[in-house]
Amino acid sequence: MSIWIDQTSRVLVQGITGHAGMMHSASCLAYGTQIVGGVTPGKGGEVVHGNIPVFNTVAEACKAVQPNVSFIAVPAPHATDAILEAIDAEIRLIVCLTEGLPVHDMLRIRRYLVGSKTRLIGPNGPGLIAPGKCKVGIIPNEICKEGSVGIVSRSGTLLFEAIYQLTSLGYGQSTCVGIGGDPVVGTSFIDVLKAFDDDPQTEVIVLIGEIGGNAEEVAAEFIRQNVRKPVVGYIAGRRTPEGKRMGHAGAMVAGNTGTALSKINALQTAGVEIAQNVMDIGRIVAKVPG
Amino acid sequence: MNVHEYRAKELLKSFHISVPFGVCIEENTSSAIAAALRAFENHSKVVVKAQIHAGGRGKGHFKENGTSGVRLVETEHASEAAVGMFGKTLMTNQTGTDGKIVHKVYVTETVAVAREFYLSLLIDRDRQCPVLMASDSGGCDVETVAQTHPEKVLMFPVDPLLGLQAFQARRVACLFQLSGGAFNECVELLLNLYRAFAASDAYLIEINPLVLTQDGHLSALDCKMQLDDNARFRHENFASFDDPNEAEPTEAEAKSVGIHNYVALDGDIACLANGAGLGMATLDLLDALGGKAANFLDIGDTASAEQIEAGFRILLKHPKTRGVFVNIFGGTLPCDRVVQGLISVTETVALRVPCVMRLMGNHKNEGLTLLKRSGLSAIATEDLTTAAKAILRETKAAL
Numbered sequence: 001m002s003i004w005i006d007q008t009s010r011v012l013v014q015g016i017t018g019h020a021g022m023m024h025s026a027s028c029l030a031y032g033t034q035i036v037g038g039v040t041p042g043k044g045g046e047v048v049h050g051n052i053p054v055f056n057t058v059a060e061a062c063k064a065v066q067p068n069v070s071f072i073a074v075p076a077p078h079a080t081d082a083i084l085e086a087i088d089a090e091i092r093l094i095v096c097l098t099e100g101l102p103v104h105d106m107l108r109i110r111r112y113l114v115g116s117k118t119r120l121i122g123p124n125g126p127g128l129i130a131p132g133k134c135k136v137g138i139i140p141n142e143i144c145k146e147g148s149v150g151i152v153s154r155s156g157t158l159l160f161e162a163i164y165q166l167t168s169l170g171y172g173q174s175t176c177v178g179i180g181g182d183p184v185v186g187t188s189f190i191d192v193l194k195a196f197d198d199d200p201q202t203e204v205i206v207l208i209g210e211i212g213g214n215a216e217e218v219a220a221e222f223i224r225q226n227v228r229k230p231v232v233g234y235i236a237g238r239r240t241p242e243g244k245r246m247g248h249a250g251a252m253v254a255g256n257t258g259t260a261l262s263k264i265n266a267l268q269t270a271g272v273e274i275a276q277n278v279m280d281i282g283r284i285v286a287k288v289p290g
Numbered sequence: 291m292n293v294h295e296y297r298a299k300e301l302l303k304s305f306h307i308s309v310p311f312g313v314c315i316e317e318n319t320s321s322a323i324a325a326a327l328r329a330f331e332n333h334s335k336v337v338v339k340a341q342i343h344a345g346g347r348g349k350g351h352f353k354e355n356g357t358s359g360v361r362l363v364e365t366e367h368a369s370e371a372a373v374g375m376f377g378k379t380l381m382t383n384q385t386g387t388d389g390k391i392v393h394k395v396y397v398t399e400t401v402a403v404a405r406e407f408y409l410s411l412l413i414d415r416d417r418q419c420p421v422l423m424a425s426d427s428g429g430c431d432v433e434t435v436a437q438t439h440p441e442k443v444l445m446f447p448v449d450p451l452l453g454l455q456a457f458q459a460r461r462v463a464c465l466f467q468l469s470g471g472a473f474n475e476c477v478e479l480l481l482n483l484y485r486a487f488a489a490s491d492a493y494l495i496e497i498n499p500l501v502l503t504q505d506g507h508l509s510a511l512d513c514k515m516q517l518d519d520n521a522r523f524r525h526e527n528f529a530s531f532d533d534p535n536e537a538e539p540t541e542a543e544a545k546s547v548g549i550h551n552y553v554a555l556d557g558d559i560a561c562l563a564n565g566a567g568l569g570m571a572t573l574d575l576l577d578a579l580g581g582k583a584a585n586f587l588d589i590g591d592t593a594s595a596e597q598i599e600a601g602f603r604i605l606l607k608h609p610k611t612r613g614v615f616v617n618i619f620g621g622t623l624p625c626d627r628v629v630q631g632l633i634s635v636t637e638t639v640a641l642r643v644p645c646v647m648r649l650m651g652n653h654k655n656e657g658l659t660l661l662k663r664s665g666l667s668a669i670a671t672e673d674l675t676t677a678a679k680a681i682l683r684e685t686k687a688a689l
Binding site for chain 1: 413415416418419420449450451488491493518520521523524551553555563564565566567568569570571573574575577578583586588590591592619620621622650651652674675
């Protein structure tokens with residue numbers, strides 16, 4: 001079993017006729033993801049990739065093709081509306097790749113999610129992949145291998161790095177999730193940790209964090225109290241100056257909060273094995289017993 | 291994005307929040323200064339305030355003449371005070387020892403202050419909601435007050451769907467112990483402030499101090515404002531808030547060619563990575579191996595050929611650069627596009643320093659082949675540790 005997506009997932013792509021939408025949906029289709037439709041307002045009735053119907057609205061698509069996952073690949077000025085539309089249509093899982101959503105929009109979206117039937121992954125992340133089963137997003141599938149390591153990361157490219165190392169060492173993955181680099185995201189480390197801990201396929205969990213905020217500290221406390229499976233951690237940004245935004249809107253050390261050291265200490269206290277160097281992630285996982 | 295005090299106050303004013311009357315002098319010429327001061331002919335005293343993106347100006351001082359960044363002067367001496375700020379380096383507890391050069395000076399009327407308060411609205415990422423903070427100890431460091439006298443600080447979350455409610459605003463007016471007209475004025479001000487915060491896509495609006503004047507009205511004496519760069523697409527006025535003088539020169543140059551994720555650092559190995567996390571991990575790795583990065587540059591995973599070329603141009607231009615280190619793990623980004631970027635740039639700018647490229651992921655083999663064919667002296671490998679060790683070895687050898 002993987003978490004949140006598998007062979008049965010029925011994926012709708014919002015923004016399917018755009019450049020990013022076409023490219024990413026083609027890659028997901030090639031991997032075997034069941035894409036059941038797309039949405040582009042004004043282009044309803046068209047067909048893309050040979051046989052995939054395009055609808056004007058998510059509601060229309062739901063009626064016709066019953067998706068349970070929505071993959072959002074629309075630019076920032078339209079992404080908020082696209083997310084709200086999918087929540088309103090009670091899509092179970094939304095994966096939003098879009099970079100540059102205003103933080104006030106994300107605050108309102110998070111509030112709108114409370115009590116809804118939807119989980120939102122992202123924005124500003126690479127999506128997720130259950131190797132051998134389903135891919136929703138842009139994680140390069142050729143580096144993945146089906147197996148028992150569950151990986152969660154704020155950074156997309158660091159997630160790729162970790163997957164690559166694990167696969168090279170012969171360790172496959174149950175599910176790989178990029179939660180996104182923004183200060184406010186739909187799914188937290190804790191949500192993913194909990195799902196991995198409950199997932200029979202996952203035996204070891206890898207958590208990749210970075211400077212800024214306190215999500216890793218909160219995750220550490222959750223691990224200490226709840227997670228039964230071994231967790232390996234890596235934190236990027238030990239050598240970054242205070243007060244500078246390091247690429248991700250969420251990656252910034254402010255005063256003495258959000259530092260790599262504080263996160264590493266918290267995770268170690270919770271029993272997490274820390275990879276001191278990015279190139280050690282695979283090797284540390286290999287050392288974990290079981 | 292930080293906003294100068296005078297622009298922040300203009301914005302507050304447009305949301306019906308009172309601020310002291312003021313005029314900003316944008317250039318250091320006697321005519322510009324005289325024109326600004328003409329508005330204060332009927333005032334015996336004025337406040338002259340240096341405009342830089344850093345707090346602590348009042349307690350800070352100029353490197354050149356030791357005077358403060360905020361001065362209360364007789365109007366007849368205002369011109370001198372302004373001249374004494376233009377082009378000078380102001381050092382405050384937030385600027386570090388380098389200080390910041392003043393390019394704009396704001397002159398305001400004086401206000402007869404009865405009491406001072408602290409007020410701010412900010413996005414609390416840990417709580418994932420807007421938070422209002424208020425204190426009846428104005429003009430001070432609110433974090434210190436929160437620790438030493440927690441009873442003097444009121445802090446509560448605001449529902450982003452509902453916005454600030456009147457009952458919440460009344461709690462603040464009670465904390466300030468206001469009564470009568472001032473009480474209602476305070477409630478009105480808070481509701482307007484939240485409207486300004488949400489409508490302007492602000493990360494932070496801090497009014498410190500907010501004052502009760504001797505004639506019983508509220509006025510925002512100082513304002514610090516940070517707006518969300520991501521919201522630029524729906525705010526035409528954001529571009530006018532930018533002050534190129536405030537940015538580090540290479541960072542400003544990077545921005546001007548569409549590279550937003552560039553941070554200057556103090557080492558000598560120029561770095562380019564696709565992705566923020568990978569970029570940070572690259573700096574950490576170099577550091578662990580005994581090297582120092584000259585910068586952080588996240589080109590992103592969807593960079594165009596033009597952005598990549600612009601990135602390389604900036605890296606090669608930097609006088610401190612003694613080596614170039616590229617770390618690409620292509621998800622969407624094809625590795626050969628990055629290699630092509632380097633090739634294109636070196637057609638006009640000679641590659642005088644060692645260059646090591648780590649190429650993995652999307653179109654890795656195409657990238658490696660393209661580089662080999664180009665005849666460039668850059669080293670390429672798919673292993674990150676090998677690559678990092680190579681750039682350190684090569685930069686040392688080139689010394």
